Amino acid sequence: MSRSGTHLLPAHVLRWSPPYAAIHDRVLAGEVGWLSRLHLTHRGAAPGQRWFHEPAGGGLITDLLIHDLDQAMWLAGDVSVVKAATWHDDGGEHASIELTHTGGVVSEVEGTWGPPGMPYTSSIDVTGERGSLHHASTEVSGWYESPWTTQLRDLVAACTDGTAPRVTLEDGLRAVAVAEAAREAARTGDPVRPA
Numbered sequence: 001m002s003r004s005g006t007h008l009l010p011a012h013v014l015r016w017s018p019p020y021a022a023i024h025d026r027v028l029a030g031e032v033g034w035l036s037r038l039h040l041t042h043r044g045a046a047p048g049q050r051w052f053h054e055p056a057g058g059g060l061i062t063d064l065l066i067h068d069l070d071q072a073m074w075l076a077g078d079v080s081v082v083k084a085a086t087w088h089d090d091g092g093e094h095a096s097i098e099l100t101h102t103g104g105v106v107s108e109v110e111g112t113w114g115p116p117g118m119p120y121t122s123s124i125d126v127t128g129e130r131g132s133l134h135h136a137s138t139e140v141s142g143w144y145e146s147p148w149t150t151q152l153r154d155l156v157a158a159c160t161d162g163t164a165p166r167v168t169l170e171d172g173l174r175a176v177a178v179a180e181a182a183r184e185a186a187r188t189g190d191p192v193r194p195a
Contacts, residue, residue, distance in 0.1 A: 009155045009165050010172025012070040014122075016147035016154065019135040020071060023126055027075055032128030035076055038107040039127075040068040044120035046092055046113035053093075060086070060095050061186070062179045065111045068122075069182070070167070070175040072099055072107035075126065079178050082192050084185040092118070097182045 014020045027035065042064050051057045058066075061084070073079060081100040086093070092114035099107040112118075123136040157163040174194075181194040 008169050009158065010167050010169065010175070011151060012067055012167045012171065012175065013147050013151055014067045014071050015074060015166050016150040018144040020124060023124060023133050023135060024074060026133060027126060031131065032126060032133060033130035035105045035126065035128045037127040038072050038076060038105065039125040040071060040107065041110045041123045042068055043112040043114060043118065045116050045118040058179070059183070060093050060111055060113050061097070061182050064113065065095060065097065065109055066175050066179045068109045068111070069099070069178045070171065071124065072109060073174060073178070076101040076103065076105035076107060078102045078174070079194055082178060082181040082185050082194060084182040086186040095186065099178065
């Protein structure tokens, strides 16, 4: 809840996606032991609106990959150092981001905005001392409610009965800070500490 007493729920929809939420629960339950590495990907057709691609619009990192950055922090905690690179080729616009979390876990986040018609895909791989967990959107994982619907239910519950939402304003601000650090690291080629 904000200082004004109103609710602001950042729309990090991956937190409500059942396969991602299940991986989070399994990690918290200690199933893979101490985490060492995360690898997240997100790909799809580039948005057609020009403002998405302008610096003020945030681009690939702030619009698409911010969800994966949030997911990495949901699993591995705060980030101390960000390295990143972006490039364009015949396959579209690409970004590769490396996060070093304060606890020592390293997350790799990769994404592409491709040509029209490129199918939307996402994946997550979690590696720990006792095993690994994997999910890819291209694999059938059973029927479940749309995560966008579940996300709206969470917002309604927060507004009507005071239930703590799955994503807080602070979570959203942390994700934006890491996304901005990634954009700066990609621009300069130097590691950046999030603000």
